[in-house]
Amino acid sequence: MSETLTYSYHQPSSLQKAHLQDELFLAKYSEVEKKEIPCFFWGSLTDPYITARCLITLSTVVKSSFSLSPFQLAMLKDPIVTAGNEKIRFEGFSHCAGVYARVDVLPGGYDGEFLENGTTNVDFNQPMLSALSTIQKNERVMLSVGKKEVSLHKENMKVVERKVPLPTKWIKGLTTVQLYLSQSEKVLSFNRIQALQLFQSMPNGKPKTDYYLQMRGNTPVFSPVKSTYSVCIGGAHRLKLLEPLLPHIDKLCVFPHPDMQSTNWQLYFGNVRFCLSISRDAWRGFSGEGAALESLIEDVPDEWIDAIDKYSYINQAFNSTLFAINEGVDLKTVGNLTSRLSAMGLLGYDLDENHFFYRRLPYKLGRILSLNPRLKEAEKLLEEGKVEILSRTDTRVEANVEGSGVKHVVVLEGDQERCTCTWYSKHQGERGVCKHLLAVKKKLIN
Template sequence: MSDFAYAYARPSALEARPEGNALLLSAFAEDAAESGTSCFFWGRLRNSWLAARGLSTLAKVVASRFVPQSAALRDPIVTAGAGLLRFEAFSSCNGVYARLDLGPEALDGEFLSSGTTNVDFNEPMVNALARISRTEPVLLSVGEQEVVLERAEGRVTERKVALPERWIKGLTAVQAYLALMEEKMRLTRVQAVQLVQGLPAGTAKTDVFLVLRGPRPSFSPVATAGAVRVGGAHRLRLLEGLLPLCEALRVYATPDGQASAFVLELGGGQQFVLALSADVWRGFSGEGNQLDALMEELPTEWIAGANNLFRGNETFNPTLFALENNLDPNTVDKLCASLSAMGLLGFDLAENQYFYRRLPFKTQRILSLNPRLKNARALLAAADGLQLVGVGEGGRTEARVRGTGVWHTVLVGGAQPPQCTCTWFSEHQGQRGPCKHILAAQMQFA
């Protein structure tokens, strides 16, 4: 999928009109032909200057590249519905996730449909955003659908691809990390500006830890109680233009320090989220942090039934969903993982709730975007893929699992975390999800 480029029927643009400027965001949805949707939202931005600053920062994230070999940039996506517009994007290296939320207080208009779509962020439009003044009125339109897709070689194709493969995998990993995060500190606007002023000069080559020394935030090379691990802290400079405008900045992190997030409260129903992977070289698309929950294959009708209940940006509460449908919480966890693996779930830190994205229902994405899960199932299907060695004290199971020209020893079950002798496990120690050998052993013996 990554070799497709988008050519929209008309470019996104900021048009001058007698009643004020109109920001027309040309868009494309995978299911546009089926839905017949030509526009998701039409209305006025209550604070157009602030929204333009947020969109400009989002465009800055998309254009950024912190790993030289990373792929070409992609257009952001927007989810419309439930009175909200959520613009989401990744850096070209996939290690930075950004989202601009425009809530009901930020919008004065009509939602004509619910859905998720790519939005054309071309250079002239980005330049026009920078010229919006503090007082001029701006209308916003999201949803012109017709696009032409071309391969890099220039060949026109009828195959329609709305989201890059790596982005869907990244969305899956990001929401899983966000759902685990805890608020670590809340900073004022002055402290938020001091945060960037205190960044180490140049490119950060090692982890630093964000701490509060009295009232002032600073970065330390040493972890202390309450500190937030920030890998590649120089990536926070993406927020330089927004931090002086925020009312408050909330800092979140996962308990194991594998990701951090910075939530800017901009006021007037606007919020900006920036999440960072643990390391600069480590994109969100390869985390595999929900593979454990995907081991058990749920009936397609269960997943389809859940998908039919929700529209774009509607809240998905797993606990409430389990109670209303008389489902076991573990089953709902597996359901969440399956929906997320198709790019259908996001997570709102401020509300501590999942939200829904309306994308085409394609269950084949669960396996196609999770090759370790697919390979584990292939090992189970093979006649000689796994061999049971024995079960030790505490229910610890030892197995031999076939690799490429070698057998790997796998330990699963019991109180200890799983282990494997393969190269993947040796390199990552379970921090990027289980390897295919552990998955296969868990599915077979656990």
């Protein structure tokens, strides 16, 4: 399978002078147009300097890689922009998909109007970054997000953006990172001085061992020595991406995953937030974790997706209970709907508000679901009749799954599950279930 999708934009992006201001129009593409929407949001940024600094850092994340070759690094990618529910969000991944970043412009961070909800994809190349880098603190900057353009209005600049390929691994990364975010809880909060002190203890270069975040009195430090209540960072050098923003923050909060599969760092700048999530190890991308595979075992009816899309025009924040009430769907039926939609990349997660939000990705569902090879291999095992249920009770299931010259034994017992395959032995469920466990679970549902 190709690792990228090549988009054909209806027109190039451009920065044009109008009414004594320059207007930046960034092209957008979607496979699944619902209706013609000329503009999602229009207004001015109340803190354009900080917003620009955050967008430049997000672009730095997008251009970074901590495991790919120089050849793979040569390809630039573009972030996702969502406008709705009184928020504007910019999201992106590093090339290796092990670092996720999001900029949230919150109410009070703009003075404008949301005319509609929508999601688009835009280029962040060097000319556009140069435009952002020249924004001053007291400068008037206008922003609009729409079907055909995302425009930034300022003086004395002109930029033309061209189409770029979008990596399919981003959709897989969006699957896992949102589930990890939803399971994370805030454990530490630092003011600006503490945050700057913390990053002074950052090791130089690329550390060869895990580093831990811990408190020494009232001072936070990074240390290679694990201690009680410390937070495992893994590849701590990736956090250096945040250093340009630290002098401007109000506070920094840390939200680790309970099993330390990721850590989430949220920076606050008044009405603008910057969230950075890093995977457990520098060589592990969120796109390959497989944490959401079990949520994809059950199919989501197409009519539900259409209803959710209609519901999300009204409220970008997603609430499965409210959706069930509005659409007359059995509450028991939608019990796992949130996790399944997140597994498809259709939901993001807001750490502060503690809820999922809907993003209308420009992908057909068939393409999203096709990005999970373990799930496809599990379906192939079922189609070829290689899954045999040996015994089944209320508390225990045992099955044989035929492999290459060997039969793997799968056991489901209460909350415990195990398989005799090499994948399970190596990862012990930390990177999602193996294809044999998936096949057995899907057979039990069917």
